[in-house]
Amino acid sequence: MAVTLRDVADRAGVSRSAVSRTFTEGASVSAKTRAKVEKAATELGYSPNAIASSLTTGRTKLIGLVSNNFHNPLFLEVFDLFTRGLQDRGLRPLLVNLSHETDPANSVRMLRQYSVDGVIVASSTLPPSFAEAFRDAGVPVVHSFGRYTTSPHVHVVGIDNIACGRMAAEALIARGHRSVAFLGGPETATSTQDRERGFLDALSSHPEIQVSVSYASAYSFDAGRAEMMRLLQGTPAEAYFCGDDVLSIGVLSAISDARLRVPDDIGIIGLNDMEMARWENINLTTIRQPVAQIIGASIDLVVETIQHPDRHPETRLFPCRVIERGTLRPVPR
Template sequence: MAVTLQDVADRAGVSKSAVSRTFTAGASVSDRTRAKVEAAAAELGYHPNVLASSLTTGRTKLIGLVSNNFTNPYFLEIFDRFTQALQQAGLRPLLVNLAHEGDAVHSLDMLRQYSVDGVIVASSTLPPDFTAAFRAAGLPVVHAFGWSRSAPDTDLVSIDNIAAGTLAAETLLARGYGRIGFLGGPREASTTQDRLTGFQARAGAAFVGARFAPAYAFDAGRATMRGLLQDGPGAEAWFCGDDVIAIGALSALRDAGLKVPGQVGILGLNDMEMAGWENIGLTTIRQPIAEIVAASVALIEASIADAARRPETRMLPCSLIERATLRPLP
């Protein structure tokens, strides 16, 4: 039979409440009592039941990690970092896939069934009403990797996507490209619109137009670039608003017999692991994943500890990663 709290109390010669306090972070217990309880627990092979303790503390330590980008390999990297960071903070991630969910209220009901202590929305395409619904229900919520000027009063952690678009245009112009275009992700995504805004404003007369892939996916990037090639002569270089779309575009260009970067230049955004593979070598704009994840976890911890704290917006800088899909600087 499983070792119980009472078994440990009997072996240590203390009360059940003393055992409970010993295994409750921040609870008051003397060093002598703690030593006796820990020794008894080790002898009996006792491990605290975190689910049972949640009934006492009112905290499950579950954090809903919500996204709708599970098919994008970049987000697998993000989820890996999030799960590690949450676990290191003593929290437990609950992955929630909203790929086919359009109703914020239904999603909220699902999270409530698990009594999550907070929610991290890791998406650039979920609309602001999702974070609004979570916050209105009293759930601490952080929106990571997304940004919208119409977003609710919510903690936000992202890069400055307008600045990223500006950097992309400056990068292409500096390499002598006279006709440059934007191949973005879904048109409705706030990040897509902001990246296009920054790119178009800095590109000026060199801007030849924008096209939008229906999803952040390899096949979507390849199909969209094939369509652009069928339309006839276009841009000398394309800024793709996501690495996986850029890699799909590279595939389409190579299938068409075009040399990259000799005939067409490609610039991505994110710096996902795959972008650095030798057979891809994508020049891209790096999004600081580790820093965004760390900031998001810190903010959700702060909100759980203090429900009255004011939300923050943290915009982190991005940087160019030089590889092999753009011509060199003159």
């Protein structure tokens, strides 16, 4: 059925090695045989079988892309950039959807069966142990959008969530708010913990500002909306730093239902800057994650790790910045 190396060799009148070598970068073939082989190959429509060659070279050029964020619109951009970035480097993404899975063992097995060259765990909610399971299995791995740790056991690329929390706090302080709040995602998510920490940390030097904290049950519209509706039964803070953009939009929806105005009655700052945050009817002030840089660095790092498996685990964090839109009042004066 499919045309193989042997067919090409026969047609070109050379050995199978010769054919293999013409398709192998830097192998020794004379111009003459290369020409013969290439002619035969195009005539037959041959293209080498990556699977078969991986068997001897030990390289499949497959990269496992593991994620559990299939409900955050930011991740559509993430998948877009990852798949394009990998393709551009001649790598192919093998997607693993972790939606309900929490045990890494299964994913590890699945990806080892396909001898992936490396794995990228793209998630801001998975614990570090998840990526570590791959490293323990001897698979080069990078945790994208992962959590910063001082002595990482595994490569991490992402943002400094603590610094982001601080940045959000400073944005609210600069606007002269007297009472502010953190409305996080699930308390167990590593990103929530760090963002809260940074937020509270920055506010600790401003005892005159009243601070409160609460958590939505998920990084989702509904959870954000539900939590804000609950908060609106009491006395809400003047401004909220929300766990992420989707949550923020749920919060905005609850506020608008309560006939309160943003930013006059309540200010909101999100985190991510997903594509729809800039849509005019959302117009969310938020902290932008440099997604493209994170993804570029993640791919670079996994490629480097494939080449040098024993490199020290490294953490690469990229700076975020506040994107001013319409859900936070302007800084006075």
